[in-house]
Amino acid sequence: NTMLASAYSYSAMANYAKSYAYSYNPAYRSFPNDCTNFISQAMSFGGWSMVGGFYTLNSAWWYNSIHQSYTWAGAENWYWFARGSGRTSYLSNVWYMLLADVLQVDFDRNGNINHTMIVTTVGSSDLYITYHSTNTRDRSLRSFITQFPNAWYYAHRT
Numbered sequence: 001n002t003m004l005a006s007a008y009s010y011s012a013m014a015n016y017a018k019s020y021a022y023s024y025n026p027a028y029r030s031f032p033n034d035c036t037n038f039i040s041q042a043m044s045f046g047g048w049s050m051v052g053g054f055y056t057l058n059s060a061w062w063y064n065s066i067h068q069s070y071t072w073a074g075a076e077n078w079y080w081f082a083r084g085s086g087r088t089s090y091l092s093n094v095w096y097m098l099l100a101d102v103l104q105v106d107f108d109r110n111g112n113i114n115h116t117m118i119v120t121t122v123g124s125s126d127l128y129i130t131y132h133s134t135n136t137r138d139r140s141l142r143s144f145i146t147q148f149p150n151a152w153y154y155a156h157r158t
Contacts, residue, residue, distance in 0.1 A: 010100035010158065013046030014120040017130040021120075021137030028063065030132075036116040037073040038132035039102060043158065046100060048087060059084060075113040079104055082156055091155035094141065097127055098157070103141070106152040113154060117144075 020038065024030045031037050040063065044050070053060025053069070058080035060069040071081035082088040082102070091097060097119050105115040121128035121138050128138040145153070 008047040008100075008158070010046060010098070013042045013100035013118065013158070014130075016042045016045040017118045017120050018137055021130050021132075022135050029068075031073055032133075034073075034132035036075045036078045037068075039116045039118055040072045040078065042100070042118055043102075046158075051081075051085065061085070075104055075116045078116060079113050079154065082158075088156035088158055091157055094145070094153050094155045095127070096157075097141075097155050098122060100158050102156040102158055103129060104154040104156070105148065106154070107148060109150065109152050 017038070020041070024034075025041060028037065028041055040061070044063070050062040051060055052062055055067060055069045057069070058071055058077055061071045061081045062069050063072050070077040072078070083090070088102065091101070094103060097103065099119055099122050101119045103117045103119065104113045106112060107114045115131070115133065117129040117131035119127050120130040127141040129141055129144060130137045130139070
């Protein structure tokens with residue numbers, strides 16, 4: 001894992017997200033709910049390699065000019081891929097996140113993850129997250145949690 005982790009560029013992931021926070025990279029399709037597609041692009045840009053397999057499998061993670069795996073663009077599917085592949089580890093507290101870590105949210109607490117975001121700035125007393133769907137750059141994590149205090153949060157160390 002240490003060898004794999006050293007191949008990732010967390011600053012590249014965060015910078016990619018900041019660069020495309022308000023726009024869409026023309027090399028990729030966009031979706032009405034684009035948050036996980038956006039995060040997958042950032043992970044790929046930072047060094048995550050694609051994993052082939054049937055598009056509905058949570059063990060596959062890929063994108064091409066015609067289609068993509070469910071894990072590429074679906075929040076719940078991305079969760080299962082990221083955890084099952086060993087590319088992320090679970091953080092017990094959102095405040096343990098670092099640059100390019102991923103935060104996912106289950107807004108209605110029904111066990112189905114609805115939204116995916118990336119940490120793009122680490123401040124001295126707050127973290128700042130960037131995401132698509134409501135294209136947002138460097139939003140205070142504190143303000144996000146204040147707005148959605150009853151949501152379930154899933155923090156991933158990338």
